[in-house]
Amino acid sequence: MKSDFSSPQRQSLVGVVVMFGDTLQSTLRSLWPFLLVWAFRINQMNRLYVVTVIGAALILTAVIAYLKFYNFTFFLDEDNEEFVIRKGILNKSRIAIPLDKIQQVNINQSLIQKFIGVHSLEVDTAGSSKKEVTIKAITHDLALSLKERLLESEKNYTGETEATDNSRRDAAHPYISISFASLLKTGITSNYARSFALLFAFVITIYQNIEDYFEGEGYENDPLDEYVNGEVLIKFAAFIALAIIVLTLLVNLSRTILKYFGYTITLQNKSLLLSYGLLNTKNTIIRPEKVQIVAVGRNYFQKKMDIQDVRISQASNNDDAKEQQKEAIEIPGCSEVEKDELLTFLLxxxxxKGEGLKPNIRKIILNTVRFIIIPLALYFVFAIWFYNELFEYMIFLPLYLAFIISMIYFGYRNSRLYSTKDFIIKQSGAWDVDNEFLAPHKIQAVRLTQYFWQKKANLGAIKLYTAGGNLTFSVADYSRLKELANYWLYNVETTDKNWM
Structure with a gap:
């Protein structure tokens, strides 16, 4: 039975709980400085006064949450082909979204929504970098029905969709399912650098706080100095390094399982429906025509385990490169067969890989200056003239140099730009090697750059702009880059394919 969205309707009644939680959370975030001061003085206050204030605040929050729920309605205006939302308590607003402007509809479920049995539905439209509308409490069946209707582009929806609805539902079937074993492999073989750096910084901070404590207590010498010698220091450093590695694996494993547990991909109506998440469940749709860039990444251990991560960048209205990366959809732990199936469906x-272009050897020199010479120069300047305590960390310099040198070398060796008739492939990465695939007809702009000091060596860089992100390849043969740019622009002008 098809749901009727022609008349205004409210969210699920239990959505008041979600509204209460969101209102309380936003209030605490905005008032946290005052609440912090109040918490330190709570022992000096009258207990009855404190309980009364907290009770009144909770009651007021509950009233606001109910009014938000009561005044929030949504419906479909079939005559004007618009999705209409009315909301607000004192300042009421009416939002009308043309159906042909809707690009994406996602169904998510947070932990509190799981407890009360509702989902949230987010609507993303063309011309906006933010989620246009979020319905925070709606049943799963109603969310699916509304999502299907919002993504339907035909004008004569009532007649045609009713005729094809059953066939669409029957056509939906599991396409790829990421196993728990694959998530375990991904968790212990990914995101080393970021997690290790954070934990290492945490250990250094703890060590520095201990030093400051002994100094603040008036000890002229560190009490631990009499127990510490070279052998003990080496054992302690090895223990810390091992502890950081173990914690890094545990953090990555926990993050991967919590975020991607139960990852299933369903093929439905020439699109992919993705569903995943242990505590916060997310559902999203991938349409091949909206896909701009597909990246496949793996490291040495993942290659041995036959897993790789697929990252999909769809058309977005956000111009910020970092935000575009955040919006990219990740599919972790794909086997070689699953990866090929995804690429075949999406591309x-x-x-x-066709003809390859590699960067000039000067890229190694440039990165050596950026990541070794300049940082070491700054380190010694501050250590000699400002903070002599920095010399205590000299023991970590060999590790830093070994790490950076290996990253520079392997980053250069793996850097390539391939070009064929149908695809542009950028390969990059030192440890995690990524291959980014871009069809030339998806290109929206090309930028060639050559600094004055690069002219004599005939070097330069190229940047390809798409609606889902950019590809950059630098310190390469400038003449060859111009040839490739002209060839790709010619393909854009002559192809009968659309970028979306």
Whole structure:
């Protein structure tokens, strides 16, 4: 039975709980400085006064939450082909979204929504970098029905969709399911650098706080100095390094399982429906025509375990590169067969690498200056003239140099730009090697850059702009880059394919 959205309707009644939680959370975030001061003085206040204030605040929050729920309605205006939302308590507003402007509809479920059995529905439209509308409490069946209707582009929806609804539901079937074993492999083989750096910084901070404590207590010498010698220091450093590695694996494993547990991909109506998450469940749709860039990444251990991560960038209205990366959809732990199936469905075929262009050897020199010479120069300047305590960390310099040198070398060796008739492939990365696939007809702009000191060596960089992100390749043969740019622009002008 098809749901009727022609008349205004409210969210699920239990959505008041979600509204209460969101209102309370936003209030605490805005008033946290005052609440912090109040918490330190709570022992000096009258207990009855404190309980009365807290009770009144909770009652007021509950009233606001109910009014938000009561005044929030949504419906479909079939005559004007618009999705209409009315909301607000004192300042009421009416939002009308043309159906042909809707790009994406996502169904998510947070932990509190799981407890009360509702979902949230987010609507993303063209011309906005933010989620246009979020319905925070709606049943799963109603969310699916509304999502299907909002993504339907035909004008004569009532007649045609009713005729094809059953066939669409029957056509939906599991396409790929990421197993728990694959998530375990992904968790212990990914995101080393970020997690290790955070934990290492945490250990250094703890060590510095201990030093400051002994100094603040008036000890002329560190009490631990008499127990510490070279052998003990080496054992302690090895223990800390091992502890950081173990914690890094545990953090990555926990993050991967919590975020991607139960990852299933369903093929439905020429689109992919993705569902995943242990505590916060997310559902999103991928349409091949909206896909701009597909990236496949793996490291040495993942290669041995036959897993890789697929990252999909769809058309977005956000111009910020970091935000575009956050919006990219990740599919972790894919096998070689699953990866090929995804690429074939999204790109029409599995891209093959053609003629390769590699960066000039000067890229190694440039990165050496950026990541070794300049940081070490700054370190010694501050250590000699400002903070002599920095010399205590000299023991970590060999590790830093070994790490950076290996990253520079392997980053250069893996850096390539491949070009074929159908695809542009950028390969990059030192440890995690990524291959980014872009069809030339998705290109919206090309930028060639050559600084004055690069002219003599005939070097430069190229940047390809798409609606889902950018590809950059630098310190390469400038003449060859111009040839490739002209070839790709020619393909854009002559192809009969659309970028979306």
């Amino acid at each position: 029409g075929q599995v891209p093959q």
